[in-house]
Amino acid sequence: MGPLLDELRAALGDDAVLTDPDLLRAHQRDEADLCAAGTPLVVTRPRDTAQVAAVVRAAARHGAPVVPQGARTGLAGAANAVDGAVVISTSALTTILEIDPVSRIAVVQPGVVNAALGAAVAEHGLWYPPDPVSWESSTIGGNVATNAGGMCCVKYGVTTEYVLGLEVVLASGEVLRTGRRTVKGVAGYDLTRLFVGSEGTLGVLTEVTVALRPAPAESLTMVAVFPGTSAAGAAVAEIAAQGLSPSLLELLDQTHLRAIEAYQPMGLRRDAAALLLAAVDTGAHAADDLAALAAVCTAAGADEVYAATDAAEAAALLQARRLAHPAMERFAADTYPDGNGGLVIDDVAVPRGSLAAMLDGVARIAAECDVPIGVVGHAGDGNLHPNIVVDRADPASLDRGRRAFDEIMRLGLELGGTCTGEHGVGLLKREWLAEEVGPVGIRVHQAIKAALDPTGLFNPGKVL
Amino acid sequence: MGPLLDELRAALGDDAVLTDPDLLRAHQRDEADLCAAGTPLVVTRPRDTAQVAAVVRAAARHGAPVVPQGARTGLAGAANAVDGAVVISTSALTTILEIDPVSRIAVVQPGVVNAALGAAVAEHGLWYPPDPVSWESSTIGGNVATNAGGMCCVKYGVTTEYVLGLEVVLASGEVLRTGRRTVKGVAGYDLTRLFVGSEGTLGVLTEVTVALRPAPAESLTMVAVFPGTSAAGAAVAEIAAQGLSPSLLELLDQTHLRAIEAYQPMGLRRDAAALLLAAVDTGAHAADDLAALAAVCTAAGADEVYAATDAAEAAALLQARRLAHPAMERFAADTYPDGNGGLVIDDVAVPRGSLAAMLDGVARIAAECDVPIGVVGHAGDGNLHPNIVVDRADPASLDRGRRAFDEIMRLGLELGGTCTGEHGVGLLKREWLAEEVGPVGIRVHQAIKAALDPTGLFNPGKVL
Structure with missing residues (x-):
């Protein structure tokens, strides 16, 4: 060596x-x-x-x-x-190489942190929308490799919508440039999007060209409190059916509400079965749009609907949502002390019309498998994170958690969904990827992997 | 046989x-x-x-x-x-298999005509945005195979933004299903978008799942008349720089204005060097947005700016734009009679900041090569169609046309653009694809083609 x-x-x-x-x-x-x-x-x-x-x-x-x-x-x-x-x-590849306000693009090295890019383009009145919860620490390269989502994706789309071009080091050591700097382009196969979401299995990103948008509008934020999770799911389906276009539509279930309040009191109602957090971009119709969202939630059974009174309250609500992950980790640690509490963070997406059925199903699975499962997610996209709490020191608990995980995946696919809405396959979901795409799909994946990385140099064991 | x-x-x-x-x-x-x-x-x-x-x-x-x-x-x-x-x-594969208004998706066979899908989803208050000029006759399968663009793409994106999943018959005769029915999904490689725009070289599409949007807002439409094409290009760059978001931003040059008026009089100014046709979605800010567009155009040198007085006039302006292609074919036929007039329809996209330089360059190239070239295009996307008129019966004219075509491609790449914004590579641009993506890019294309179609069964000679 x-x-x-x-x-x-x-x-x-x-x-x-x-x-x-x-x-x-x-x-x-x-x-x-x-x-x-x-x-x-x-x-x-x-x-x-x-x-x-x-x-x-x-x-x-x-x-x-x-x-x-x-x-x-x-x-x-x-x-x-x-x-x-x-x-x-990529920790030494942190240069923002270019920001072009007229063509609305930025060119960055992959180690640039999402928040750093956001701050840099904001100086030009521009915005890079994809906002994974990890945005303050995760990198553009990682975001591209996993096709990261986030909260604003319900209106503004995920990472792949913003990646115009890439520079990639191939397994041969050759440097491939894909894509373009233009808004549109159809020259050859869409290699850019083949690398987006490929989780480091096809090459190493060394440069990313992203599209930017004008700075976002201010938003109005509201909360709807539901006595049952499936009512919240039905509200989301109805919001979509009515053609409403919130810029944010997040769900927190009771487990998460209580975990967040225990982790850092934010004034959320601990007695609610579920809470929908919604926002609309400002503009002349904003108040009407918010009222329409509120009406749908009330009709679906919300027992309290209220708007954030100011930007500070709206920011606090978003911050509460962002605490879901650390709060659940704390909850797991409190549930099984001595460092044995573990969290299996799941990630399933279903068509919006099946959201209520998915929420009901997760509750049923939690009861059947006898494991605590909290659900949080990007409800407006039909993308849920059922978070399964396990005792790492107890093989039976791990087994029950694994069974719940598998049941959730199975139900998601039955409902026409996908085994991963935004977190990716990695090591966690290789079997479920195979289940979802089937043997022909796996053979095509393997053929493409072999075409680009014939010796299996990159990230072995991941995805496939 | x-x-x-x-x-x-x-x-x-x-x-x-x-x-x-x-x-x-x-x-x-x-x-x-x-x-x-x-x-x-x-x-x-x-x-x-x-x-x-x-x-x-x-x-x-x-x-x-x-x-x-x-x-x-x-x-x-x-x-x-x-x-x-x-x-x-695909002429017998014309069934719309499903429209789901809650999940906002449609599933269609590939032979469904774009306009037929549009009409069917409109009954549910929904909209399938991609609108190539051929929308009344072209098929969803063809739109997907070429990743078709259109006029509304400047705000709403091209075909690939709307394709969620595909069914494809592979060279082995196996049936591959890609993608999903959900808004988000990152399960495995983005095979869907690998097939979108692959121009029939990787498989035969048999089913397409598309995302839909709520029915579009009404729009306000305006015209800006410019004494020079590069002033129109500068106006487009400034519109982008100011963060304005028109739902349509098209350019017609004098050659096209005159060709359209000769083909079917639409009341366009034949003395204008260039005309920008713009629209904004209605809403409370629409009048302000239109005024902002008008102000930019005036500042850039437009000598006349006017809004369409009603929906009929707006529709007539769009119709005039849609006549550009048949009008130029007529112009070519009139220029070189006896069926010898030919049209090389080019398609180049540059970063918006380089649009004025591209327009100036095309005018220079037309003069140097001594061929008539009219320019029309989706200016807001930086996507231009320089249409080169040639005499098929005259080898010298064909040579000059070919030289102009190559010079336009070369200039487009020099300006950071792509050799095709929306029409694709096909047979027309194989050399320019190779120039644009370079030898490493071509090797990767060939490796993927070989992985999916090892015997070269599908659409030989196209793209690569």
């Missing part, structure tokens, strides 16, 4: 080739609980495309797998290391 | 296996002028997915190439037959 490290040090310099055991351990995994992770041989921090290509070439020569990592905030294990891997960290 | 036809007749019935010479001739080509076309052995009209798979399997067994065809309204030769081909026409 000496020669590989020597080659890497010669190409990148000693300070970008890291083998400290503590650091290697820190780079073993992303934020997915209960996924396998190995120990990398080395973590590299290349500073430009040529250095990335040098790392890929050296790893390929020595038969060492390559695992790309951004901020490791993923939730499916897609960034987890395997033993002996060469990790390519 | 007898056995192949016998197999096809056995699988589809005699009435769906057509060998009449006149009909074979009619299926030789799409609407692209000056592209090579062969004579198919047979035109098949399968009625369901199993019949499409049967045709593909039979053709593969006999080593006959397969060319899928929709309405043959394409403009790059992508649907042109090759000698001995088995054409798969």
